[in-house]
Amino acid sequence: MVELKYIYATRAAEGTIKADPAQESVLPELERIRQELAAPPPKRGFFGRSPKPVPIKGLYLWGGVGRGKSYLMDLFVTHVGVPKRRVHFHAFMQEIHAGMTEARKRGVDDALAPVADKLVAELRLLAFDEMQITDITDAMIVGRLFERLFEGGVVIVTTSNRHPDELYKDGLNRSLFLPFIETIKDQLVVWELTSPTDYRQDRLEGMQVYFHPADAAARASVDDLWHEMTQTPRARANITEAQQKMQQRGVGLANDEGLTLKVKGREVHLPRFRAGVARVSFWDLCGVPLGPADYLAVAEAVRVLILEDVPRLGISNFNEAKRFVTLVDTLYEAGTRLVVTAADAPERLYVEGSGAFEFERTASRLREMQSVEWAAQG
Structure with missing residues (x-):
């Protein structure tokens, strides 16, 4: 498996991208996640039970617009060989709302549970582009959703223009959202991409x-x-x-x-x-x-x-x-x-x-x- 730093260097040498030290500094962290995802699952226990997946810390990559966050995430996702999905955060939340609406029509008490369970069953890696929380409904949902994803062993890599502490800043009932920010900082490595170039x-x-x-x-x-x-x-x-x-x-x-x-x-x-x-x-x-x-x-x-x-x-x-x-x-x-x-x-x-x-x-x-x-x- 060719490491991401060599793939990046090859593209830079070919002229398809311009080498950027700030971008290069993130590659080892992405490679760490990639290697941990590629590791074989733990063997079944004595009674044939499958142990829970070993938690893998994801990545919260934030910084100014146009610095190459999305490019780095795409480079990473393309070269990961596990069930995965790459989606814009706004579009993803629309899908979550639609899934919850369907669950309510079926009379499900906790409409979020089947939506989250389906994601856990289908994915090992979930990559979000441009995470931002501007809607009170999203703010109330996203904390519980991510908690279930983390419990199910889904690894999350996301980009954002804001530090986690700035998410949903000045939003309605933001105090209820603060535990989610702490979860993000606990479950994901927070990395600022500080390239001076847009x-x-x-x-x-x-x-x-x-x-x-x-x-x-x-x-x-x-x-x-x-x-x-x-x-x-x-x-x-x-x-x-x-x-x-x-x-x-x-x-x-x-x-x-x-x-x-x-x-x-x-x-x-x-x-x-x-x-x-x-x-x-x-x-x-x-x-x-x-x-x-x-x-x-x-x-x-x-x-x-x-x-x-x-x-x-x-x-x-x-x-x-x-x-x-x-x-x-x-x-x-x-x-x-x-x-x-x-x-x-x-x-x-x-x-x-x-x-x-x-x-x-x-x-x-x-x-x-x-x-x-x-x-x-x-």
């Missing part, structure tokens, strides 16, 4: 991020950006020849992971989501009744938002235009990168109607968000 941000620096008109040429340019920002070296190394041909034609989007966010009982769906980058149409986010809280959830969940097919705005789509203004303001304040295809330049998107004057600020922000200086500040 690799995802580097991919956008110097690139055009606002395209008009929203024609075939603009779409082709955005296809290239999407491919560059979401096609990781790990994925390039594992996709089939047929998938490579699809991607070369700009239609290889079958593996995109959608993301559904829960906001105050509502759901905000991003049809395409991968590696912290979301790709949606104007109508996905502005053509439905969403508000500031929804857009804030989007800004917190994604690093880059690709928004396509923004039309000319005015009286005929006044409500949609107001939502677009709110969306841009939210992304601007959050420092979220925005890639846009639109019917016209920012100053010519909204030229008539009662909202035209107010839109001047939005147009100015759209211009500013295209600059390298704003990207660096954000």
Whole structure:
């Protein structure tokens, strides 16, 4: 079994990645988990009973966005040979809620128990990308869920932008959540990835991020950006020849992971989501009744938002235009990168109607968000 450090070094030598000392320092910890998972299970006891699995400490890898946390986790998961699953944390919690709903329909008293038991029966390794707790319901569930997973011998590796002590910060009834934080610090090795480089941000620096008109040429340019920002070296190394041909034609989007966010009982769906980058149409986010809280959830969940097919705005789509203004303001304040295809330049998107004057600020922000200086500040 080739160690992860040698796989990483080979990719660096080939030029598919740039060697980063901060990333390299994490590899021994990931290799430790990998080797312990690969060890044969303990032999049955005298009466034929299987002993409980030896507890294996997982990893909580946290740090700034774009530092390579997801890449390292994917490198690790790809080279682990046990029943495993890699999933975005938001998507995972949606599945847990759906499973609990089904259990309640069957009259199960503890709806979480069968959901957790199924995971324990099916998995040895569970890898989460971008753990964050923003919902009171999730906060109440996740502690009990993880406790059952740990008891069942499931090893957890997760990435996050926050230290465990910062999870669900200032949340409702946070005192009830604190024992879970202590469980995380007890069951997982907490490791900060301190690389000074934001690799995802580097991919956008110097690139055009606002395209008009929203024609075939603009779409082709955005296809290239999407491919560059979401096609990781790990994925390039594992996709089939047929998938490579699809991607070369700009239609290889079958593996995109959608993301559904829960906001105050509502759901905000991003049809395409991968590696912290979301790709949606104007109508996905502005053509439905969403508000500031929804857009804030989007800004917190994604690093880059690709928004396509923004039309000319005015009286005929006044409500949609107001939502677009709110969306841009939210992304601007959050420092979220925005890639846009639109019917016209920012100053010519909204030229008539009662909202035209107010839109001047939005147009100015759209211009500013295209600059390298704003990207660096954000």
